[in-house]
Structure formats: structure tokens, C-alpha cells
Amino acid sequence: MNPTKVYGGIDLGGTTINIGLITQDGEIVAEKRCASKVEDGVDHVLDQIILIIRDLIAPAGKQFSLQVLGIGTAGNVNIEKGILIEATNFPNWHNIPIGMELEKRLHIPVFVDNDANVAAIGEHAYGAGRGVSEMLMVTLGTGVGGGLILRGKIYRGSNGVAGEFGHTVIQQNGPICGCGRNGCVEAFIGTRGIIQNVRTRLESGRKSLLNKIESEKMTPKDISEAAQKGDTVAIEVFRDVGSYLGIALGNVANLLNIERVVVSGGVAKAGEFILKSAREYLSRTALKIPGETIQVHLSTLGDRAGMVGAARLAMLEGDPK
Amino acid sequence: MNPTKVYGGIDLGGTTINIGLITQDGEIVAEKRCASKVEDGVDHVLDQIILIIRDLIAPAGKQFSLQVLGIGTAGNVNIEKGILIEATNFPNWHNIPIGMELEKRLHIPVFVDNDANVAAIGEHAYGAGRGVSEMLMVTLGTGVGGGLILRGKIYRGSNGVAGEFGHTVIQQNGPICGCGRNGCVEAFIGTRGIIQNVRTRLESGRKSLLNKIESEKMTPKDISEAAQKGDTVAIEVFRDVGSYLGIALGNVANLLNIERVVVSGGVAKAGEFILKSAREYLSRTALKIPGETIQVHLSTLGDRAGMVGAARLAMLEGDPK
Numbered sequence: 001m002n003p004t005k006v007y008g009g010i011d012l013g014g015t016t017i018n019i020g021l022i023t024q025d026g027e028i029v030a031e032k033r034c035a036s037k038v039e040d041g042v043d044h045v046l047d048q049i050i051l052i053i054r055d056l057i058a059p060a061g062k063q064f065s066l067q068v069l070g071i072g073t074a075g076n077v078n079i080e081k082g083i084l085i086e087a088t089n090f091p092n093w094h095n096i097p098i099g100m101e102l103e104k105r106l107h108i109p110v111f112v113d114n115d116a117n118v119a120a121i122g123e124h125a126y127g128a129g130r131g132v133s134e135m136l137m138v139t140l141g142t143g144v145g146g147g148l149i150l151r152g153k154i155y156r157g158s159n160g161v162a163g164e165f166g167h168t169v170i171q172q173n174g175p176i177c178g179c180g181r182n183g184c185v186e187a188f189i190g191t192r193g194i195i196q197n198v199r200t201r202l203e204s205g206r207k208s209l210l211n212k213i214e215s216e217k218m219t220p221k222d223i224s225e226a227a228q229k230g231d232t233v234a235i236e237v238f239r240d241v242g243s244y245l246g247i248a249l250g251n252v253a254n255l256l257n258i259e260r261v262v263v264s265g266g267v268a269k270a271g272e273f274i275l276k277s278a279r280e281y282l283s284r285t286a287l288k289i290p291g292e293t294i295q296v297h298l299s300t301l302g303d304r305a306g307m308v309g310a311a312r313l314a315m316l317e318g319d320p321k
Numbered sequence: 322m323n324p325t326k327v328y329g330g331i332d333l334g335g336t337t338i339n340i341g342l343i344t345q346d347g348e349i350v351a352e353k354r355c356a357s358k359v360e361d362g363v364d365h366v367l368d369q370i371i372l373i374i375r376d377l378i379a380p381a382g383k384q385f386s387l388q389v390l391g392i393g394t395a396g397n398v399n400i401e402k403g404i405l406i407e408a409t410n411f412p413n414w415h416n417i418p419i420g421m422e423l424e425k426r427l428h429i430p431v432f433v434d435n436d437a438n439v440a441a442i443g444e445h446a447y448g449a450g451r452g453v454s455e456m457l458m459v460t461l462g463t464g465v466g467g468g469l470i471l472r473g474k475i476y477r478g479s480n481g482v483a484g485e486f487g488h489t490v491i492q493q494n495g496p497i498c499g500c501g502r503n504g505c506v507e508a509f510i511g512t513r514g515i516i517q518n519v520r521t522r523l524e525s526g527r528k529s530l531l532n533k534i535e536s537e538k539m540t541p542k543d544i545s546e547a548a549q550k551g552d553t554v555a556i557e558v559f560r561d562v563g564s565y566l567g568i569a570l571g572n573v574a575n576l577l578n579i580e581r582v583v584v585s586g587g588v589a590k591a592g593e594f595i596l597k598s599a600r601e602y603l604s605r606t607a608l609k610i611p612g613e614t615i616q617v618h619l620s621t622l623g624d625r626a627g628m629v630g631a632a633r634l635a636m637l638e639g640d641p642k
Contacts (some may be wrong), residue, residue, distance in 0.1 A: 134479045146576070150471060152639075157578025158455045161610045164575040169568055169606050179608060211416055247490055252576065254485035255467070257478025285490050287500060289397075289482045 003065040004029070008317075009052060009311025011115065011304075012036065012073040012098075014089025017045075017054050018307040021064055024315065026126035026308060029064065029210035030056040038090045046098070048104055069110045070314030072118030072306045083113040088143075089186045098281075111317045115139070115153075115306050116163055119299075120147025121154055122309025123262045125303040133256035137305075138165055138245070143178060144186040150256070154313075155157075166190065168248045170226060188244040191220055194267065197237045198223060208233035224270040237268050242277030249278065250285020253294045264299030272296055324386040325350070328639075329374060330632030332417075332436065332625075333357065333394040335410025338366075339628040340373050342385055345636065347447035347629060349379040350385065359411045367419070369427055390423060390431045391635030393439030393627045400481045403433040409464075432638045434475075436460070436627050437484055440620075442475055442637070443630025446581045448622040455579035458626075459486055459566070461586035462500065465507040471577070475634075487511065489569045509565040514540055515528025515588065518558045519544060529554035545591040559591050563598030568600065571606020574615045585620030592619055 006021040013036060020031035032052050038045060049282060059062045075087020082099020084090070098113040113121075118135035123129040129137070133152045139145040148155040155232025156162050165206025166186035167179055168256050178190065202208060202227050209226040210233055211219065226234035242319065249261055275296055283291050301308055327350060332339040334357060343350035353373050378385045396408020403420020405411070420433040434442075444450040446635065450458070454473045460466040467486025469476040474573035479484050487507035488500055495504025496621060499511065502600055508514050520536050521527060530547040531554060547555035570582055588595065596617055604612050 065463055068558070132479075147578075148474065155471065155577075158453075158580045158614050159578055159610050161608070162576065162578035162612070164578075164608055167575045167608055168572045171488065171492065181606065232462060247493060251489045251572065254488045255469075255483065255573065255576070256476075257480055257483035257485075259479045285502065287485055289480050290478070290485070293479050315495070 003063040005067055006064040007311040007315045008066050008069040009118075009307040009309065009314065010049060010069065010071040011118070011306030011310060012071055013306075014038065014074055014087070014116070017049065018304065019049065019056065019200070020304070020311065021056055021066065022308055022311045025314070028304070028308065030059060031304075031307065032056060032100045038093065042093060042096050042098075042101075046105070047294040048134070049102070051302040057201070066106075066108060068108055068314035068318030069106060070118065070310035070312070070317075071098060071102070071110065072110045072115045072310040072313070073098070074115050077112055077114045077160070079113055079156065081268065082110060082114070101214055109314070109318045112315045113310070113313055114145075116145035116147040117154055118147075118309035118313055119157070119196040119264060120149055120163075120262075120309065121173065121312050122301055122305040123264070123299055123309075124149045125312045126298040127305060128299055128310055129260050132259040134256065135260045135262060136165065136252055136256075136258055138261060138263045140189065140263065140267035142191045144190050148256075165248065165252065168251060170244060170247050170251075184243055185248040189241045189267070194223065194237060194241060194283070197240055198233065201233050206233050210234060217232055219268065220267045220270070224267075224273075227270060229272050235273060239274035239277040240269075241267065243281045245274065246278040246281025246283075247285050249282045249294070249296065253282065253286040253290040257290045257293065259293055259295065261294060261296045262299050263296065264302065264305055324384040326388055327378070327385040328632040328636045329387050329390040330371060330439075330628040330630065330635065331390065331392040332439070332627030332631060333392055334436070334627075335359065335395055335408070338370065339625065340370065340377065341625070341628045341632065342377055342387070343629055343632045346474035347633070348547035349625070349629065351380060352625075352628065353377060359414065363414060363417050363419075367415045367426070370423070370455050374427065376593065386428060387427075389635035389639030390430055391439065391631035391633070391638075392419060392423070392431065392433045393631040393634070394419070398433055398435045398481070400434055400477065403431060428509045430635070430639045432635045434631070434634055435466075437466030437468040438475055438477070439468075439630035439634055440585060440626040441470055441583075441630065442633050443622055443626040443628075444585070444620055445470045446633045447629055448626060449583040449618040449620055450581050453580040454583045455577065457486065457570070457573055457577075457579055457582060459582060459586075461510065463512045465511050469577075482528060486569065486573065489572060491565060491568050491572075498530075506565055506569040509560045510588070512588070515541055515544065515558060515562060518561055519554065522554050522558065525528065527554050531555060531592050532633055540589070540590045545588075545594075546560070548591060548594050556594060560589065560598040562591075563595040564602045566595065567599040567602025570603045570615070570617065571612070574603065574607040574611040578611045578614065580614055580616065582615060582617045584617065584622050585623065586625055
């Protein structure tokens, strides 16, 4: 029996590594996730990745032929050279030639890109962006990331850093953002901005389930759970998040006339609480034609988008016909 | 002698029509401009265009072989069908199949696009955008238009209406824009916003050369002349214009990581008064890498950008190899 051709994808995050094998059709035939333990150093993490991949490609009774490998990583990436330049959650990792290192050990081509780009590639090929040519992927989390599919292909811009949707300024002199600027959309809808929004409401004396949680320990998950229980503070905060997201998406609609926005990430679990108001403000901000065209969907691949997208990236780059 | 191959371009505006012939290298070999007189009706305007083109292609002692014709027009355009859907400055023109009409009479292929797109194509091929792959054209006037070159080609989006840079919201609940929304960049830096800015300063009792001009009759040209004479009100207003333009460009830089912005239009004549502060605010708004990459230039084709770009559009579409 001929071994099944598969494409490997790695989603390398600050806390978790997702590794999987997919077929040409995007079916996940094997996957494993583990803690990333970046503090143990690059070599340790790479050793662990290699071990898992060897394990995945030769399960009992089956055989997979691994063609190429893709990696999506947090942080700044030199895509051409496959170098992880730096990442906030990887404190001592600087200029790591992660692509070359894995190529040397695995003897297959390896392609590296940032996490939002591979998530966009994954959702576009096999998820909530299937069949559209123009798409924006928005990843909601501590930061707010973005990846653009334009004319059916990932769009990287002049230096490979396009897609920084989170740093769209929507309010001059607005609240300070993690990037040091003021009024970025991330300052409003990144985790910090969301928690701050809750805090402001609680400090004004509002009743809320969230009063029970120490504000330093509060997470978007807590707010999401409160919203699901009908907590008005939580619901209002998510409505706010949606409004800022909607305005920023309206600007993208006007500039790029895209068909689809796919939203993923931790906060996206608050789903319709956010998306309802996002759609409302998007439609207020967008002009008629781009506003009627653009649709906002939740991710369907969820936290597998990066892994699947990394494998798809490798499939496209390694076999570009 | 073989006739020289030429490509025709028409810039159809609310007040003026520019018609010209260019060679493959972008050299203008003949051109003529006339009043558009849209109130005389479509047939009259088309007759006039045909007359001028016949005149231009057969001057005394020379002969040009017209290959294809491009038209850039104000308003909404159905690019595929060559239909001018509607335009603010063409009151009784609705759904005019302008491309087909001219094809019938001239027996050559005719391509239609909107004015900002053809200006982008023109500046990219032969003007201030030469040699770059990722570019935004910004046209400053009554409205603020935009045209995007991405991966070296005009980017039109899903319905052909991409590029609406003027309707980037940069201030929630900001001043009302001509599009009916609030806080669009056009509300600040379109002609109306600029005049309003002057008026507010004059009403507060400021001394200015502009006090001599009735505010209903004031034009950006008046403000530009005052600025050149050192008038502080005029200079401050242009600095404001630059700041809003800069913030909106910073957002584009972050999202698209483009290399070049080309600015044209009436207000662009105020040149460095605007561009200096635009660059300053752009660099404050943009992230490090996209901010270091993006450059803002004034148009070099000036009011010929549309005509030259329309001819170039026809050259590209009519002979796409």
C-alpha cells in the first residue's frame, strides 16, 4: 500500500503548540498538542516538535508520507528566510532560523509565516472563508491580529507585515494601546481594553456577577460566562467591543471591498454578543455597496485554524501549481 | 511610413474632459481638453469626444493608429459592462453604457473605470508611483478619492468599488461627511471640511488674509495662496488637513504595508504645507516597519494622471500580455 501524502502544520504559540497532519482536502488525519515551554530554549522545543512529528507520521497500522511542513508562529517573522525575529511571549528567542533548523532535521521543505496569516490561509481554504476571494481574518486575544486574503491569495504587503488590523486608529487621542499609540482598535477590544471596560462599569457601582472576581484575575472567559447568564454589564461590554470592531471593519470594507470577515480567538467565544453589534456598526460605517457585500462569520476551524493553515501554506508554497 | 501605435485616454470630469493619446512608453503625443457640458446630454458629450479623437489621431503630417480607448470617469462605474451608473456632478446621467456607445462608433475596444483608479494606474505606470508594487493614490478635492495598486495591479475588490479611502472613519461621532456618515477623513479634508475649518478660525476673531473673502465663495486655491503668503490661519488649516490625512494613511500603512502614497488634486497644490504634517502624523500612527517603508509623494502627472491612466488601463486590458 502506498503511504498517504500528508502536509504538516504547526501552530507555535506562547503557551501551546498544535501539530497536525492534513490531506490535500484539509482532512486532519493526526494531531497532537503540547505545552510550548519556550523557557526551556529553542533546541528543546525543536526536539519536542521533531519527536511529535515522527510519532504522528508513523502510527500503528498506517503510514503517512510527509511532503512539506508549515509553521505559523506568534511574533514577527522573516517569511523569506523562515526566521522568527521576535515575539512578545518568547522572551529569549531572537532571530531564530526555525525554518532552516527543521529542514535540516526533517529533510523536507519548511515554510514559516505569522499566526494570523496562517489562520487566514486555513479558514480561507477549509473554514469560514471558503469560496471567497477577498477576506480578512481577525484574531481576538491579548492582541488583535489580522490576515488578509486578496484576489484569493494571502496578501503580505511590501515587507511581509501587512494585516495589522488591530492597529487601526479609530479614535484620535483615544486610550493607549500595547503598541504605544493611542486609540488603536486593539486598545478597545484587546483583552486589556475589555477588562478595563468592565472595571470602569463596576467602579461606577453597577451590580454584576463580575464583582465577585478580582479584577487582576478577570479573563474574557469570565465575562463571556457572565454574559451567557444574562449579566448586563458583561453584555454591554461585549456590545461595546462589537461596536469598535464594527467601525474598524467598516473602514476595511470601504478601502478593500472584501466579501468576508472571519473572527476567531478567545473573545470570539462570546460569539453573537460581539458579532451582533459588530454587524450593526459595520453597516453604519460602510458605504452602500461594500456594506451590503461584506459578511462577518465566526471561525469554523476554531483553535485549529493556525495548524491547518500552516499545513495549507506548506502545500501551496511547496507545490505551487 | 507605418502609423505610430497609440492608446487613447479620456478623463471625464464634472467640468472638464481631458482627451489624449499616449505611446506604449507613456509619452503624450496629442491632447485636448474641453468643457464637459454634461447638461447638454450624453449624446452631445459623446459626439464631442468622437470629434476630438478623430482630430487628434490625424494631425497634419502625422498618422496615429489608435489601438484601444480607456475612460476614467467620476462616479460609480460598472467596470465589467463599461457603464457609468451615476455621478454627483452628472445630474441626469444614470446607467449610461458609455463604453459600448464609444465602441460602436469608434470600432475599437473601450474600457471604463472610475477616476481615482485610472489616476492610480497612470501614476503607477508613468508618474510618482513608478517601480513600486504596493501604492495608494489619494485624490483631494470636493471629495477624497482613492485607488489601490496591490501586487503591481489595480485592486478593485469584490464589487469593483475598493479604494474608498476618503470614507475611512477616523473619529467616531466626528463631523458629518458628504456620504451621510460621521467622522470620515473626507469630512475633515474634503473641500467643505477645509472651508469649515477656516471659517471656525475666522469666527473666533483671528486676523487673516482670508477675512477679505466671502466664506461662501472661498476655495482651497484662496487658502493655498494665503498660505504661500505666510498667513498663519491658512497654514494651520493645512497642517490640520495633513494631520487627518496622516492618521488615515497610517491606518492604511498598518493594514496593507504599502510602499508609496501619491497625492493629487486641487488641494494637493498646497503641497508641502499639507504633506509635512501628513508625514509626521503618518509616522506617529504607523507601526515601525510599515511606517519606515511608506513614502508620501505628490503626483507628478498632475491633472493629466486620469487621462494618461485611462490610456494605460486600455493598453493593459486590451493587450494583457
